[in-house]
Amino acid sequence: MTKPERGSKAGGAFVASAAPRSPWMGILKTCLIYTVGVGLAASLLAWPVLGATEAGSLAFGCALIVVFFGVSLLVAEWAGRYRGSWAIPAFLFMYVAKLVAMALLVVFSGLPDWVLVPYFMWGALGSLVLWQAGEIRAFSKARLPIFNTEEPSSPASAGGPDGRA
Numbered sequence: 001m002t003k004p005e006r007g008s009k010a011g012g013a014f015v016a017s018a019a020p021r022s023p024w025m026g027i028l029k030t031c032l033i034y035t036v037g038v039g040l041a042a043s044l045l046a047w048p049v050l051g052a053t054e055a056g057s058l059a060f061g062c063a064l065i066v067v068f069f070g071v072s073l074l075v076a077e078w079a080g081r082y083r084g085s086w087a088i089p090a091f092l093f094m095y096v097a098k099l100v101a102m103a104l105l106v107v108f109s110g111l112p113d114w115v116l117v118p119y120f121m122w123g124a125l126g127s128l129v130l131w132q133a134g135e136i137r138a139f140s141k142a143r144l145p146i147f148n149t150e151e152p153s154s155p156a157s158a159g160g161p162d163g164r165a
Contacts, residue, residue: 024077024087027138028070034134035066035127042126050119057116061123068098069131 039062047055072094080087111120 022077022080022087023138023142024073024080024091027135027142028073028077030138031069031073031131031134032066034130034137035062038130039063039066039123039127042123046119053114053116054119056114057119058123060112060115061120061125062127064102065124065127065131068102069128072098 039059043055043059043062046058072091075094076087076091079090111117
C-alpha cells in the first residue's frame with residue numbers, strides 16, 4: 001500500500017489544511033533570520049574597517065530593534081494562546097506601544113557614552129527595514145485564522161423554523 005502524498009487523499013482529492021495554531025513564532029523566526037544575520041555580519045565587517053566603537057554602535061542599534069519588535073510578536077503569541085481572537089489586537093497595540101517606548105527611551109534616557117549616534121542610527125534603521133521586510137514576507141505566507149470558525153447554530157435548534165422560541 002502506498003501512502004498518499006501530503007495534502008491529498010488516497011483518491012487524489014486535495015484536502016484543505018487548517019491554519020496553524022499560532023503563526024507568531026514562525027513570523028518571529030523569519031524576522032530574526034533577516035535582522036540578526038545581516039546585523040551581525042555588518043557589525044563584524046565594520047569592526048576591522050571602522051573600529052570597535054562603531055561596530056558596537058551598529059550592533060546596539062540592531063539589538064534595540066530586535067528586542068522591541070520581538071516583544072510585540074511574543075505578546076501576540078501569548079495572547080493568541082490565551083484566546084485566538086486577541087492575537088491581532090494585541091499585536092497592533094504592542095506595535096504602537098513599542099514605537100512610543102522606543103521614542104521615549106531614546107529621547108529621555110539618551111544613549112550610553114560609548115555609542116556613536118550616526119552608526120547607531122544606521123544600525124537601527126537598517127535593522128528596522130530588514131525586520132519589516134521579514135514581517136511582510138512572513139505575514140504574506142502565514143495562514144492567519146481571522147474568521148470565526150465556530151459552527152453557527154441553526155435556526156431550528158433555537159426553537160423553531162423561524163428562529164423564535
